[in-house]
Amino acid sequence: MIKKCLFPVAGYGTRFLPATKAMPKEMLPIVNKPLVHYGVEEALDAGLFEVGFVTGRNKRAINDYFDANYELEKEIAGSGKEELLTEIRDVINRGTFSTTRQRAMLGLGNAILTGETLIGDEPFGVVLADDLCFGEDDGVLAQMVELYKQFRCTIVAIEEVPDDQIEKFGVIAGDMIRDDLYRVTDMVEKPKKEDAPSNLAIIGRYILTPDIFDILRNTPPGKNGEVQITDALLTQAKKGCVIAYKFKGRRYDCGSIEGFIDATNYCFENFYKSS
Numbered sequence: 001m002i003k004k005c006l007f008p009v010a011g012y013g014t015r016f017l018p019a020t021k022a023m024p025k026e027m028l029p030i031v032n033k034p035l036v037h038y039g040v041e042e043a044l045d046a047g048l049f050e051v052g053f054v055t056g057r058n059k060r061a062i063n064d065y066f067d068a069n070y071e072l073e074k075e076i077a078g079s080g081k082e083e084l085l086t087e088i089r090d091v092i093n094r095g096t097f098s099t100t101r102q103r104a105m106l107g108l109g110n111a112i113l114t115g116e117t118l119i120g121d122e123p124f125g126v127v128l129a130d131d132l133c134f135g136e137d138d139g140v141l142a143q144m145v146e147l148y149k150q151f152r153c154t155i156v157a158i159e160e161v162p163d164d165q166i167e168k169f170g171v172i173a174g175d176m177i178r179d180d181l182y183r184v185t186d187m188v189e190k191p192k193k194e195d196a197p198s199n200l201a202i203i204g205r206y207i208l209t210p211d212i213f214d215i216l217r218n219t220p221p222g223k224n225g226e227v228q229i230t231d232a233l234l235t236q237a238k239k240g241c242v243i244a245y246k247f248k249g250r251r252y253d254c255g256s257i258e259g260f261i262d263a264t265n266y267c268f269e270n271f272y273k274s275s
């Protein structure tokens with residue numbers, strides 16, 4: 001079954017400058033946990049215990065976060081503060097954490113291809129930590145793993161977005177096979193509203209079959225001169241099968257200030273205040 005999950009975390013996070021000048025955007029806190037913590041928890045809850053990070057320069061804090069901090073832990077051992085580390089200790093104990101580095105910012109497709117060394121020849125999950133997702137019951141990745149068991153092919157998460165948002169996403173067209181499932185027939189990365197094949201946008205959760213690596217190796221740079229996972233997925237859809245899934249739950253775009261604040265308010269009200 002699926003054991004591994006890749007986190008492309010090499011991006012600069014320019015929308016959050018100057019906050020991200022000297023720290024990774026994935027370490028910005030949503031209430032009291034860094035953004036990436038939520039994504040990793042979602043992967044672990046889906047049974048994906050082997051976590052791989054595709055990092056870049058200035059991203060060491062992510063590796064340090066998923067490791068012990070002996071000085072700090074010795075300092076607060078036995079005090080009331082120790083329980084504040086319970087959640088992260090639990091995450092660290094449940095998973096393994098590996099890292100490889102993307103040499104240059106050549107796009108999400110290139111980041112995923114860089115992760116091949118951590119994945120090998122097996123299906124795997126991909127989480128874009130900027131998209132903070134809360135499932136209705138199971139987490140979004142767990143919902144997708146269940147679908148993978150049925151379809152045995154690549155699954156992408158989608159949601160309907162308003163017209164003025166379309167050009168921020170990869171957008172699909174497909175044949176409906178259930179009210180929440182489409183067999184993908186077309187995919188366009190960040191189209192203009194008038195060129196979009198639908199209003200069904202891909203969000204940052206994928207289950208990919210490993211043939212994606214060879215496809216990515218042969219995918220030329222697309223939108224913005226970057227190797228796009230969306231282009232590779234279209235090739236995969238034409239050769240075989242890619243399923244798009246309208247997940248059950250909610251998503252916040254924590255790559256934008258507005259989404260980040262909304263997610264913070266949601267987490268504060270629903271998890272922090274009630275804990």
Ligand code: G1P
Nearest residue numbers: 108131168169170202203204230
């Ligand atoms: C990436 C993908 C895009 C997808 C989006 C989801 O874009 O390229 O297809 O819709 O993630 O968040 P990015 O937001 O990294 O520019």
